[in-house]
Amino acid sequence: MASADLDANGGRRPRPLSPHLGIYRPIVTMVMSIMHRVTGMMNIGGLLLVVAYLLALAAGPESFATAQAFFGHWLVRVVLVAFTWSLIHHALGGVRHAIWDLGHGFGKERENLAWMTLAGSILITVALWALIVVLEVI
Amino acid sequence: MRDPRDNSDGFSAPHRTSLKTIRGLGSARSGTEHFIQQRFTALANFVLVIVLAFVAIAMSGRSYTEAVALIGSPWVAVPLALAIISVCLHMKIGVQVVVEDYVHGLAGLTLLILNAVFAALVGGAALFAVVKILLAALSVQVAE
Numbered sequence: 001m002a003s004a005d006l007d008a009n010g011g012r013r014p015r016p017l018s019p020h021l022g023i024y025r026p027i028v029t030m031v032m033s034i035m036h037r038v039t040g041m042m043n044i045g046g047l048l049l050v051v052a053y054l055l056a057l058a059a060g061p062e063s064f065a066t067a068q069a070f071f072g073h074w075l076v077r078v079v080l081v082a083f084t085w086s087l088i089h090h091a092l093g094g095v096r097h098a099i100w101d102l103g104h105g106f107g108k109e110r111e112n113l114a115w116m117t118l119a120g121s122i123l124i125t126v127a128l129w130a131l132i133v134v135l136e137v138i
Numbered sequence: 139m140r141d142p143r144d145n146s147d148g149f150s151a152p153h154r155t156s157l158k159t160i161r162g163l164g165s166a167r168s169g170t171e172h173f174i175q176q177r178f179t180a181l182a183n184f185v186l187v188i189v190l191a192f193v194a195i196a197m198s199g200r201s202y203t204e205a206v207a208l209i210g211s212p213w214v215a216v217p218l219a220l221a222i223i224s225v226c227l228h229m230k231i232g233v234q235v236v237v238e239d240y241v242h243g244l245a246g247l248t249l250l251i252l253n254a255v256f257a258a259l260v261g262g263a264a265l266f267a268v269v270k271i272l273l274a275a276l277s278v279q280v281a282e
């Protein structure tokens with residue numbers, strides 16, 4: 001009976017493994033699921049910046065001027081673009097969750113939905129920042 | 139009478155509370171509530187973030203007085219305050235799920251407490267700022 005667990009030489013055969021992250025070829029739905037968690041945690045950083053901005057405005061003209069200079073710096077701008085992308089990616093991921101919660105999106109279309117989350121987040125981020133730059137220039 | 143701990147017939151559940159529940163390692167009994175709250179706040183976040191994205195864009199290049207007037211207008215301050223509450227609740231539950239997944243034992247419990255404190259502090263500070271900006275905008279209106 002126990003022979004199923006033993007190989008020809010009587011040694012122990014390795015038990016079957018269930019698939020896990022270490023051996024799974026990444027597929028888009030899986031990566032987007034991880035991204036939802038990563039962007040959720042990233043959003044905390046973006047929130048802290050927003051709160052710092054609000055506190056600076058509440059504290060008066062001098063601190064607001066400091067905040068304006070800080071947020072106007074190109075390096076901080078790059079960080080802000082990253083946080084914008086994170087928030088939008090997470091928000092679109094939230095839409096995907098809403099579709100699932102309503103009982104849809106489990107068929108073949110799920111891969112398309114995952115790609116749309118990624119593409120949509122990049123497109124909307126670029127569009128928003130293009131709008132900001134245009135508004136600042138004119 | 140059958141021993142309440144005996145389930146040797148393979149059918150009846152043992153009539154006793156498992157040790158893991160007694161030690162508090164079982165369900166936290168708020169999973170479903172958190173699941174629903176996470177969805178509820180997600181929806182609120184979604185709507186409010188879209189509204190406030192336009193406000194954020196409109197903020198760029200404003201002077202201090204203009205900025206106070208915009209954020210301090212009730213049409214912005216109220217949605218902003220609601221967004222802060224919704225986002226902080228959402229963040230608290232969201233991070234809690236992540237901590238519960240990866241960190242266990244005393245370290246996990248400590249992180250869960252810090253997480254709750256963090257969300258309350260961030261939310262409190264943000265709401266304080268909004269109220270102060272609102273009052274500043276109002277006092278300008280009164281002075282005029």
Ligand code: HEM
Binds near residue numbers: 087097177184233
């Ligand atoms: C447009 C706004 C947002 C929407 C629609 C949204 C939606 C969601 C949804 C549906 C979930 C549940 C995912 C799951 O059960 O696996 C979630 C998780 C989470 N969200 Fe958000 N969210 C938004 C904004 C934010 C913000 C601003 C933050 C942080 C400050 C945040 C942090 C998190 C975290 C940490 C999680 C847990 C991630 C995980 O369990 O994998 N979210 N979000």
